[in-house]
Amino acid sequence: MNIRKTVSTMKTTSGSVTDYCGNFIYADNQLIIIFAGDVRIAPVNFGNSTYWKYEYSMKDHLGNTRVVFAAHSYGQPELLQQTSYYPFGMTMQQQNFYSQNTTENKYLYNSKELQDDQLAGNTLDWYDYGARFYDPQIGRWHVVDPIAHVAPGWSPFRAFYCNPIGYIDPTGMLEDDYGLDKQGNITLLRKTDDPTDKLIALDNDGNETDKSIEVDKGILSSKKTNTVNASNGNDYTFDQYKIKRDDKAKGLFEFVADNTEVEWSLTGVGAKSGTDGQNILTTSHIKDAEIGGGYLKAYGYTIRKHSHSHPYNKFPSAADKKFAESLNLKFPKATLNIYHKGEYFQYAKNGLISVPTIVLPEIEIKVPKN
Structure with missing residues (x-):
């Protein structure tokens, strides 16, 4: 040019x-x-x-x-x-x-x-x-973003999400934006060349809301769709996303679970954890079932932990208990959790695992007299 x-x-x-x-x-x-x-x-x-x-x-x-x-x-x-x-x-x-x-x-x-x-x-x-x-004296652009209308929740003059230590803005325009609808479908809204992407929750009419999360480049665009035949004879299709780092995977899992009406699974795979942990996020786009975790177990993945969301209750279903039993037979140290309304509930083949309650003895405090 x-x-x-x-x-x-x-x-x-x-x-x-x-x-x-x-x-x-x-x-x-x-x-x-x-x-x-x-x-x-x-x-x-x-x-x-x-x-x-x-x-x-x-x-x-x-x-x-x-x-x-x-x-x-x-x-x-x-x-x-x-x-x-x-x-x-x-x-x-x-x-x-x-x-x-x-x-x-x-x-x-x-x-x-x-x-x-x-x-x-x-x-x-x-x-x-x-x-x-860009004017570094005020930390703002002097004109509005050329595509500011697609993100009304942000100031059209803001730069670097007001965090210049963590983000850059290579072109002066928005990063790649993806939309998350209520059925768990993730689609590209617009393309840019920033180093991170943004996932925006959509309302029931498909309009963008002010709820969003930053996602490392390449995660959302690497979606893989699988179709499997379940034991009941029905075919199920699910989407999967690979995510490195347990903390980032957990944050994305909670965001999609909190902003959709379907179940999601997050499965930690491989031997490494923490910043080197590999995770697979899956959804079957169904409100009361998610088969991605079962697929990963059946196809030879080493599973260290598994969480799935319940939009409507915290209790494991009969299918959940059966999956827990088969998973722990193969991976005894693997933990299983249900995510419901911002909380995790650990379960096993017999149902929820109660967290031990520690009762402290009563202590009488005497204030000495002067």
């Missing part, structure tokens, strides 16, 4: 012209920068000749350029630029360093270009995200 930026003043119609041609940037028809990933190649004038200098950027987890250095002629790294930031992108001027031996690198916060051209004696200091410009 070729883009031209022209900066002029009020006193004259002439000004600087910058052309962006892919990885090549020209200023007034002169090539000034070539980008190759995190490497920037810039021309350096030395006497009557020009040579190309390779500059390397070190970035943090948000893509913020922290340090720019080059290889010195003596083999030692040469510090060219160092930039520190406040959370929403303003730079800490007193802690920054800029060498006169190079052209200033303006691709800073989130690796976006800083627009600091002089306009009537002042600089904007905005960052160009493509869809719109």
